[in-house]
Structures are given as C-alpha cells and as structure tokens.
Amino acid sequence: MNTELFGVISIFIISIVLAIPLGKYIAKVYLGDKTFLDAIFNPIEKFIFKISGINATEEMNWKQHLKALLSINMIWFFLCFFILLFQGSLFLNPDNNPSMSPDLAFNTAISFVVNCNLQHYSGESGVSYLSQMFLMFLQFVSAGVGMAAAAMIFTAMKERTTEHLGNFYNYFIKSCTRILLPLSIIVASILVFSGTPMNFDSKDAITTLQGDQVEVSRGPAAAFVAIKHLGTNGGGFFGANSAHPLENPTYLTNAVELWSQLIVPFAMIFALGFFLNKRKLSYVIFGVMTVGFLLLVVPTVMSEMNGNPAIEKMGIAQNTGAMEGKEVRFGPAISGFWSIATTVISTGSVNSMHDSSMPVSGAMQLLAMMVNAFYGGCGVGILNFYIFIILAVFISGLMVGRTPEFLGKKIEAREVKIAAFIAILHPFLILSGTALASYFAAHDTAMGYWFNGNATGWLNNPGHHGFSEMLYEYTSSAANNGSGFEGLGDNNPFWNITTGIVLLLSRFIPIVGPLAIAGLLAGKKYIPESAGTLKTDTSIFGVMVFAVIAIIAALSFFPALALGPLAEYFTM
Amino acid sequence: MKTIFSLLKLTLITVVLFAVIYPLAIYGVAQFAPNQGKGETVLVNGKVVGYQKIGQKFDKPNYFWGRPSAVDYNAAGSAGSNKGPSNAEYLALVQKRIDTFLIVHPYLKKSEIPSDMVTASGSGLDPNVSPQGALIQVKRIAKERNLTEEQVKILVEAHIRTPKVMGTATVNVLELNVALDELSKRGS
Numbered sequence: 001m002n003t004e005l006f007g008v009i010s011i012f013i014i015s016i017v018l019a020i021p022l023g024k025y026i027a028k029v030y031l032g033d034k035t036f037l038d039a040i041f042n043p044i045e046k047f048i049f050k051i052s053g054i055n056a057t058e059e060m061n062w063k064q065h066l067k068a069l070l071s072i073n074m075i076w077f078f079l080c081f082f083i084l085l086f087q088g089s090l091f092l093n094p095d096n097n098p099s100m101s102p103d104l105a106f107n108t109a110i111s112f113v114v115n116c117n118l119q120h121y122s123g124e125s126g127v128s129y130l131s132q133m134f135l136m137f138l139q140f141v142s143a144g145v146g147m148a149a150a151a152m153i154f155t156a157m158k159e160r161t162t163e164h165l166g167n168f169y170n171y172f173i174k175s176c177t178r179i180l181l182p183l184s185i186i187v188a189s190i191l192v193f194s195g196t197p198m199n200f201d202s203k204d205a206i207t208t209l210q211g212d213q214v215e216v217s218r219g220p221a222a223a224f225v226a227i228k229h230l231g232t233n234g235g236g237f238f239g240a241n242s243a244h245p246l247e248n249p250t251y252l253t254n255a256v257e258l259w260s261q262l263i264v265p266f267a268m269i270f271a272l273g274f275f276l277n278k279r280k281l282s283y284v285i286f287g288v289m290t291v292g293f294l295l296l297v298v299p300t301v302m303s304e305m306n307g308n309p310a311i312e313k314m315g316i317a318q319n320t321g322a323m324e325g326k327e328v329r330f331g332p333a334i335s336g337f338w339s340i341a342t343t344v345i346s347t348g349s350v351n352s353m354h355d356s357s358m359p360v361s362g363a364m365q366l367l368a369m370m371v372n373a374f375y376g377g378c379g380v381g382i383l384n385f386y387i388f389i390i391l392a393v394f395i396s397g398l399m400v401g402r403t404p405e406f407l408g409k410k411i412e413a414r415e416v417k418i419a420a421f422i423a424i425l426h427p428f429l430i431l432s433g434t435a436l437a438s439y440f441a442a443h444d445t446a447m448g449y450w451f452n453g454n455a456t457g458w459l460n461n462p463g464h465h466g467f468s469e470m471l472y473e474y475t476s477s478a479a480n481n482g483s484g485f486e487g488l489g490d491n492n493p494f495w496n497i498t499t500g501i502v503l504l505l506s507r508f509i510p511i512v513g514p515l516a517i518a519g520l521l522a523g524k525k526y527i528p529e530s531a532g533t534l535k536t537d538t539s540i541f542g543v544m545v546f547a548v549i550a551i552i553a554a555l556s557f558f559p560a561l562a563l564g565p566l567a568e569y570f571t572m
Numbered sequence: 573m574k575t576i577f578s579l580l581k582l583t584l585i586t587v588v589l590f591a592v593i594y595p596l597a598i599y600g601v602a603q604f605a606p607n608q609g610k611g612e613t614v615l616v617n618g619k620v621v622g623y624q625k626i627g628q629k630f631d632k633p634n635y636f637w638g639r640p641s642a643v644d645y646n647a648a649g650s651a652g653s654n655k656g657p658s659n660a661e662y663l664a665l666v667q668k669r670i671d672t673f674l675i676v677h678p679y680l681k682k683s684e685i686p687s688d689m690v691t692a693s694g695s696g697l698d699p700n701v702s703p704q705g706a707l708i709q710v711k712r713i714a715k716e717r718n719l720t721e722e723q724v725k726i727l728v729e730a731h732i733r734t735p736k737v738m739g740t741a742t743v744n745v746l747e748l749n750v751a752l753d754e755l756s757k758r759g760s
Contacts, residue, residue: 007738048589052582072579079583124649137591169582176586181594188598195625198595198602198609203648208628209621209749210635215648216623218611223598227590240650243694245625246611251739307687308657314667316685320702320740324662324691325652328639328700331740353652353694465656487654572658 004333008301011255012337015262022263023270023282029178030151030171030275041177048173056173059164062519065152066512068168069145073113073508076138080109083134084127093128094202095217100126107496107503108135114507115142115377117228117235117348117482118473118499120491124217124239129200135235136224140176140184143231143264146379147175149511150268153386154275156518159408161526165519175379179264180230187260188226195249198222221247229260232377234348234482242338242351243327254330254351258338261347265375268382276407280537285385288542292374292549296364297340303360304336309572325353336361343368346377348482355460355469355485359572362468362485363565369479370557371549372426377480383514385545388552390419390517392545393536402534409521422513426478427556429502433474434560436498438467450494458495460487464571468564473499478506614746616753622746623647627699630749633676634716636701636709636728638745639688640669643696653692666690679711700742703732717756727755 028035049056060068083090088099100108104120111118112135121127127135148171155166192198203215221237225247228235238244248254269289273282304326307318321332330338335352342349343365354365368374373384389406394416397404404411440447440455447455459466469485476483477499484490490499527533535541602609612624622628629645630637638645642653655662669690674680686704706728714721731748734741 003735003738004740007735010738044589048582048585051585053578054582071575072583075576075579075583122649122651133591133595134587136595137587140590141586173586176590181590184594185597189601192598192602192605192609195606195612196609197611198598198605200599201610204611206620206622208645209616209746209753210628210630210632212629212645214628214646216611216626217648217650220595220599222602222609223595226598238650238695240652240695240697243652244650245627245695245697245699246623249625251735255738310657310663311666311687311691314663314670315682316670316687316690317683317704318687319704320686320688322657323639323688323693324655324657325694326691327694327698328688328702329698329740329742351694353654355654355656356652358657460654461656461659461662463658465658468656485654486652487656568656568658 019266022267026271027274092130122239144176148172150379156522304332325356359569458489
C-alpha cells in the first residue's frame with residue numbers, strides 16, 4: 001500500500017522538479033537564445049523553411065498568426081479525412097482493416113487535428129498502420145500549434161507597445177522539433193526497451209499454453225505512445241489505451257508515461273516566468289493550479305483505494321481497492337492519480353477504465369475537464385488560464401476600485417467581453433450537447449439514420465451512471481480531452497457528428513479569444529507599475545483567480561454533476 | 573494561393589520528419605531491444621506459447637487462473653467491461669463469479685477472495701493477478717496435479733514480484749503456469 005502512495009508522490013515531485021529546467025529551455029527556444037541543440041536543429045529548420053518557401057523571421061500581428069494557424073489546420077483536416085476514408089485500399093495495412101465510414105473519419109480527423117483524440121474506433125481493428133503514422137504526425141503538430149499560440153501570448157505580455165508578436169511558423173516548428181521531438185525519442189526508447197512493440201508486422205496467431213487459438217495485435221506502438229503523452233494528445237495505439245499491456249507494460253513505463261504528460265504543461269508555466277523575467281508570476285499560477293489539482297486528486301485516490309462499497313457488502317477482500325477496469329500492475333492509487341492527471345491536462349489517455357471508476361472519482365474527472373485550466377494541455381492550458389486571469393483582474397479591479405490592469409495594460413470592455421464569451425462557451429457546449437442526448441435517451445427515441453435503434457441503446461449502464469456517460473462524452477469533447485466513459489456506444493452518426501462539431505468549436509474559439517485579447521492588449525499603451533497598480537504576482541491575487549474559477553465551474557456545472565455522479569454516490 | 577502551396581509543402585516535409593524519419597529511428601533503436609521490438613515471447617520447448625506481457629485465458633482446473641476478461645483474452649482486441657460501480661446487472665455478475673469461485677474452492681472463506689479475481693481488468697489482457705489471488709488457488713492446483721501444497725506454495729512465492737520502492741505486488745500467471753508444468757514434469 002505504501003509503495004503505491006510513494007509511487008504517486010515521487011512521480012509528481014520529479015515532474016515538478018524537472019519541469020523547471022525544461023521551462024527555462026523552452027523560454028530560450030521562444031526567445032531565440034542559444035541552446036545546446038542549435039547545432040542539430042538550426043540546419044534542419046533552415047531546410048524546412050527553405051523547401052516550403054516560408055519566411056520564418058517575418059513579424060506577424062495577432063490576426064496574421066490566426067490566419068496561418070487556421071489555414072494549416074484546415075489542410076491537415078482534409079488530408080487526414082481522406083486517408084482515413086480510403087485507408088482500407090492504401091498501403092501499410094497488413095491486418096486488412098477496413099476504411100472508415102464518412103462520419104467516423106470526420107470525427108477522427110477533427111479529433112486528432114484539435115489535439116483531443118476522442119477515439120470512436122479501436123486501434124487494433126479500426127485503422128491501418130498508415131493511418132496510425134499520420135495520426136502520430138497530427139499528435140506532433142497539434143501540440144506544436146497549441147504551444148505556438150501560447151508563445152504568441154507570451155510575446156504579447158512583454159512590457160511594451162507593439163503589433164509585432166513573433167512568427168507563427170517559427171514558434172510552431174521550433175515547438176515540434178526542439179521540444180517535442182527530442183523528448184519523444186528519449187521516451188520512445190525507454191518504452192521499446194521495456195517491452196512496448198515497434199514493428200510493422202500483422203497480428204500474430206498463437207496457440208496458448210492451455211491450447212486456445214488467439215491472435216495478438218502488434219505494430220509501431222512505441223513511437224506513437226511517446227508523443228501521445230508528450231503532446232498531451234492521449235489517443236491510444238490499441239483500443240484499451242495505456243491499460244493495454246503492450247502500450248504500458250510495467251510500473252516503470254507507467255511512471256514514464258505519466259511523467260511525459262505532466263512535463264510539458266508544467267514546463268510551459270515556468271517558461272512564462274523565464275520568458276517575461278517574472279518568475280513570481282509563474283509560481284503564483286503554478287500554485288493555484290496545483291491547489292486545484294490536489295483538491296481533485298486526493299478524494300479520487302482515496303475512493304479508489306477504499307474500493308467499491310457495493311462489492312464490500314458481498315464480503316470479499318478489497319485490500320487491493322476497486323479493481324474493475326484496472327490492471328494489477330498499476331493498482332488503484334496510481335490509476336486514480338492518472339485519471340485526474342489525464343483529465344486536468346487535456347491528455348485523455350487512460351490506464352484504467354473511467355466508466356468503472358467510483359462515483360467520487362467520476363465526479364472529479366468530470367470537474368477536472370469542466371474547469372479545464374489546471375495545468376491544461378500543451379500550450380492551450382495557459383490560454384484557458386489566461387481567460388480566468390483577465391476575468392479575475394477585472395473583478396478584483398472593480399472590488400478595490402482600481403483600474404483593472406494586467407502587466408501594465410489596461411483591461412477594457414472589449415477584452416472582458418471576449419473573455420466572458422469564452423468562459424461561457426465551455427459550459428454552453430457541454431450542457432446543450434448533454435441535454436440533447438439525454439432528451440433522446442429519456443424518450444427512447446428511434447434515431448433512424450443517426451443511430452441504429454432506440455436512443456437508450458447507446459448506454460452501457462442504466463440510471464445516473466448512464467447520464468454520466470453522456471455528460472462525460474461532451475465534457476471530454478469540449479475540453480479537447482479525449483478520454484471517455486467508454487461504455488457509451490459512440491461510433492454512430494449521432495455521436496460522431498455532434499461531438500465533432502463540439503470539438504471544432506471548443507478548440508478554435510478558445511484559441512481565437514485569448515489570441516485576440518493578447519493582441520489587443522499588446523497594442524495598448526504600456527503603463528509602468530505604480531502604487532495604484534493591482535499586483536498580479538501575489539498570493540492574494542492567486543486566491544482571487546481560484547475563486548473566479550471555482551465560482552464559474554461550480555455555478556455552471558453543479559446541477560449536471562448532481563444528476564450524474566453525485567446522485568450515484570448517494571444512492572449506492 | 574501561394575500560401576496554400578507553401579503550407580502544403582510545409583505539411584509534406586513535416587510529415588516526412590515526424591511520421592517517417594522519427595518512427596524509423598525508433599524502429600532502429602528497437603533492433604537492440606528485447607526480441608527486436610516484436611514483443612517478448614514465452615517459449616516452451618522452442619515453441620511460442622504466448623507473450624510475456626499479455627494475459628491468457630486459463631479455465632482448466634489444473635492451471636492457475638487469471639482475472640475475468642471482457643474480451644476473453646483474445647489480444648486481437650482489448651477492452652474493459654466499462655460497467656459502472658452501481659450497475660445492478662454488473663453487481664449480480666460479480667456475485668455469481670464469487671459463488672462459482674467458492675464452489676470450485678470449497679476450502680476458502682469468502683473474505684479470502686481478493687477483488688481482482690472477480691473483476692475484469694481495464695485491457696481485458698491483464699497478465700497478472702495479486703499474490704493473494706494466486707495463493708488461494710494453491711490447494712486446488714496441488715490436488716489436481718498430485719503435488720504437495722508445500723511444493724506449489726513455494727512455486728507461487730517464487731513468482732511473486734514485490735516492489736522495492738514503488739508499485740504493486742504482482743504474479744505473472746503465464747510464467748507461473750509454465751513453471752507449474754515444469755514442476756509437474758519433474759515430479760512425475
């Protein structure tokens with residue numbers, strides 16, 4: 001038992017400690033300072049930009065950043081869509097897996113372009129190796145896009161008045177080559193030596209020890225699993241994601257995969273401090289996020305270790321905690337911790353099945369995605385938190401009667417309107433989606449084209465838990481998370497198309513909003529700090545931000561949580 | 573239009589870097605890894621009987637059993653049951669598993685059965701059981717195999733992997749059963 005908790009705590013602490021030097025390195029990359037990898041990557045990047053004919057030194061304003069970002073994402077979407085649609089007849093398909101239906105290809109392509117990786121297919125039978133490789137490409141670049149957006153915001157926060165906010169392509173390529181690629185090579189190598197396969201062979205047919213005929217799925221998994229975590233994507237190579245014994249063979253690989261998803265989001269926060277030379281600000285932000293994270297983690301780990309009360313009543317031993325949907329080699333403590341890490345950060349990879357988690361854990365996983373700003377995904381975590389900072393500055397400015405300013409820039413009606421819109425969009429998408437699905441499920445509507453059969457057929461569990469399955473699916477989509485209460489029958493036009501739309505809106509609008517605010521603020525006059533300035537790098541301001549987050553999340557989501565996991569908890 | 577072509581070229585070259593060169597580099601690394609990155613196999617008399625990390629179905633009485641599986645241990649796929657903790661149908665299934673387990677092991681007290689033996693794993697391919705899950709089967713195995721309980725117990729204990737610093741204690745069921753076959757062969 002103690003070795004389990006010790007594992008959890010040490011992985012968390014190691015991640016924080018290593019994130020500080022990595023943050024410093026990331027800041028140097030975005031500032032264009034010298035780093036030890038220059039000798040390797042300078043020529044590579046030069047070559048990339050030369051071939052594509054892009055001038056990566058040209059300064060862009062926020063609108064140009066957005067235009068570049070959105071156009072390249074559109075190209076990726078169409079490429080991916082067509083590959084998935086025709087994968088059955090393309091090369092690198094040794095298992096002869098079929099092509100995807102148009103609605104599934106639509107959902108999958110969007111979901112990987114937006115860094116969500118909501119998978120309505122199973123890796124073993126749903127995609128060819130060619131598709132897996134292209135999806136892996138998207139895992140790199142979608143993370144790079146998020147980080148490039150964050151880098152633009154960092155640049156905009158500098159104490160000066162300017163329209164010039166760096167170059168999108170420069171930030172984007174450097175994020176991929178200098179940060180994600182080297183880390184991926186290290187992590188993938190550790191995985192390969194721990195037993196994760198890396199080959200292009202088809203399924204292996206074997207006769208087991210007691211004489212059954214089974215097949216074993218393999219493939220180029222190690223390379224995929226590394227970037228899936230480092231880029232906070234979370235899409236599994238195999239259907240069971242990181243619960244699969246080949247995708248995550250040992251406690252060590254589990255620790256490495258957990259570390260990989262925590263490290264870049266942690267480091268981005270420290271990078272902000274090094275970039276602006278405002279280390280205290282980044283510590284305040286990191287502190288607020290960590291408090292929120294721990295408030296979600298502790299109840300989850302406890303309830304998983306205590307086990308299922310309904311099974312307790314049957315009189316068997318639950319020394320190993322709640323084991324449904326969990327693997328013996330991980331145990332409930334680290335599985336509970338992972339389930340919150342993966343939902344707080346928008347990874348969405350799982351090493352236990354969230355659908356079988358205890359009700360308290362389910363509530364915490366949902367809440368983690370509803371808040372969606374504690375650490376958060378590669379780059380976009382900071383973007384979401386930025387919105388809450390703007391709102392907190394505005395509210396506390398009003399409370400104490402000072403002009404709302406953030407880093408020497410006045411925050412005015414226009415910025416607050418954008419921030420409020422982004423803050424409301426998240427609950428709007430989640431709750432309206434869930435309301436729609438619940439309406440059909442409650443009336444057991446015949447769904448026609450949209451779903452084969454009546455609407456309750458997509459539920460794997462009755463009652464409150466069934467409602468949680470639908471709520472979780474839209475929450476996961478809107479948070480660009482990608483994990484699921486996987487019992488939900490989601491590979492059908494209804495779920496593929498509705499969650500696809502939610503994914504698209506919830507990725508790009510929350511990028512457009514913060515970029516616009518940051519761009520507008522950067523163009524304003526810089527007011528040096530004075531006695532009248534509201535200090536944003538203090539713990540009091542940290543408490544203020546936390547309060548704003550808690551109020552917005554609690555008010556908008558409490559009713560939904562009460563109908564799902566909380567009701568389940570109280571009826572057990 | 574010029575930008576679109578630039579972006580297409582940028583996409584193409586990054587695809588080559590991240591989806592061709594990177595995986596090939598890892599593929600190269602894999603050639604030095606155990607079994608060249610094809611997954612570590614378990615051999616009996618030179619024949620592959622399974623993958624070390626992938627659980628197998630054992631339902632014959634003379635083998636140690638693993639955990640229930642939602643995919644019946646066919647590693648062509650992988651999945652958990654995804655049953656919610658309050659689902660009545662699911663709880664009835666767990667109750668049934670406990671009852672069946674007690675019928676086959678009449679010497680057991682209910683409170684000795686660990687929960688991992690009656691719940692399905694996340695992947696459906698869990699290669700391990702908890703030490704307790706293996707130890708409670710010793711008496712049955714000894715009887716089926718005409719071995720002494722002491723012999724079987726020593727075998728199980730030799731296969732318990734206890735974590736030194738962090739982790740959980742596990743028993744790999746396939747390896748245990750391979751060793752059990754060897755023990756029987758030597759014994760007879």
